[in-house]
Amino acid sequence: MQRWDGLSDVGPGFGPSVVxxxxxxxxxxxxxxxxxxxxxxxxxRGLxxxxxxxxPHPLQVLDPERxxxxxxxxxxxxDLVAATGLDAVLVLPFTRELAGWSPERFVEDVFVGALRAAVVVVGHDVRxxxxxxxxxxxxxxxxxxxxxxxVVLEDLGDPGNRAGSPRWSSTAVRAALAEGDVARAAAVLGHPHRITSTVVHGDHRGRELGYPTANLDTDRADGLVPADGVYAGWLTRPSGQRLAAAVSIGTNPTFDGLHRQVEAYCLPQPGLEQRGLDLYGERVDLDLVARLRPTLRFDGVEALVEQMExxxxxxxxxxxGGDGS
Structure with a gap:
């Protein structure tokens, strides 16, 4: 897929196109x-x-609080857009100047002038x-x-129209993640929700408890962090190595923590030596599959370790798979 980071990147003669x-x-x-x-x-149509x-997202410029x-x-x-087979994507840097363009100027400069649109596909609620x-x-x-x-497309949702099936929307995904329901989020997304960030040093308490964790830098993470809780997921390293992981999101209330953390314990697997697993400094992907439970405060370390097991x-x-042993 071809990527342009502004109108000036679109070469002359592109198109005609479906946009x-x-x-x-x-x-x-x-x-x-x-x-x-x-x-x-x-x-x-041969286009x-x-x-x-x-x-950035328009609201990050126009109304950051919202x-x-x-x-x-x-x-x-x-990457996800490219997986649909699209020929090209135009990423427009969103500024207050662009926000002030009239509808006519936007269409004439972008759709007509740059992309030579023969067909424009939109929903009923296009603005x-x-x-x-x-x-x-x-x-x-x-x-x-x-x-x-x-070409106007209808709103899209679960084709089975099952009772309680969420409409396919980013808002529905955010609502599911706010409740920690990563399975429902994945049903709307069509893929697991992913958090991407760099592994940084934490307080090393997990190592002391026998469960060394990879602590993600939440201040520089891509991907919305869901509700506090314990999750099952997959951690993927830059090398492509994919590791099953137990993921804790929260403030570690048993230890009176204040800073919200995302920690992933990579499960021992054949060929995976935990003591030699060094992820510090790596930018990893964390795909969340299922929520096991909410974050809890335990009366002591022993009770916490038993629950971690x-x-x-x-x-x-x-x-x-298997019996979990």
């Missing part, structure tokens, strides 16, 4: 369906497929231009003016 626009945070199943529609239309997105926690960093977002003043009617009128077709056994059953 869509969005933040695509998390690249959930609804996003993937829209992007798949763009790819299918483009291939069927190029392209998505327009923004970095800006949502992001589900994915930009690199992860674009664009200064103050979100452009809507579907605006887009359709601009399509008639500039000679591109507007049960947590590790449960993670082993979930991730590796």
């Amino acid at each position: 869509t626009i969005g933040n695509f945070d998390g690249v959930h199943r609804g996003h993937a369906a829209v992007l798949g529609e763009v790819v299918g239309l483009a291939r069927g 190029r497929s392209v998505a327009v997105t923004f970095d 800006a949502p926690g992001l589900l994915t960093g930009l690199d992860r977002r674009l 664009f231009g200064a103050g979100n003043s452009g809507d579907l009617t605006t887009m359709q009128g601009l399509g008639e003016r500039f000679g591109f077709e507007v 049960r947590d590790v056994a449960a993670c082993r059953r979930i991730l590796l």
Whole structure:
């Protein structure tokens, strides 16, 4: 997939194309369906497929206090977008100047001038231009003016329409993560929720308890950190090595901790020597599969270690199968 980090990066002569626009945070199943529609239309008509997105998120510039926690960093977002088969993505640096563009200027400069759009794919609730003043009617009128077709997609959700099935949206994923329900989040995303960060030194208490953990730098993490609790997940190193892990998120209340931490204990596996496992300084991916329990305060170290043994056994059953021993 070709990537452009601004309008000036788009070379002359690109297109004609099928274009869509969005933040695509998390690249959930609804996003993937829209992007798949763009790819299918483009291939069927012999055109190029392209998505327009923004970095940073518009609300981080316009109203930081209302800006949502992001589900994915930009690199992860674009990797997921590329997996849909898209030909290109245009990442527009979002500034107050760009936010002030009229709907007409945005469409003329981006869709028509840079991307030579023959088809624009949007949802019923599309908003664009200064103050979100452009809507579907605006887009359709601009399509008639500039000679591109507007294809409108319905809201997307669970095709089985099961009772209680969440709508495919980034908001639904954030709500699930706020409750620690990473399984429900994955059902909307179509993939496990991921946190990416660098392993840093912690207080080394886990090593003293017999469970050495990789402590992630939460201040520089990509990916929304879910509710406090203990999770089963997979830790992937830069080398590609994938390790089953028991993950603790919280403040370690048994030890009166104050700083919220994300710690991953890599389960012993054949060929994995725990004492020689040095992850410090590595930027790792942590995919969360299931929540085992909320964070608890224990009366002492012995009770905590007993629970950790049960947590590790449960993670082993979930991730590796077997009886957990």
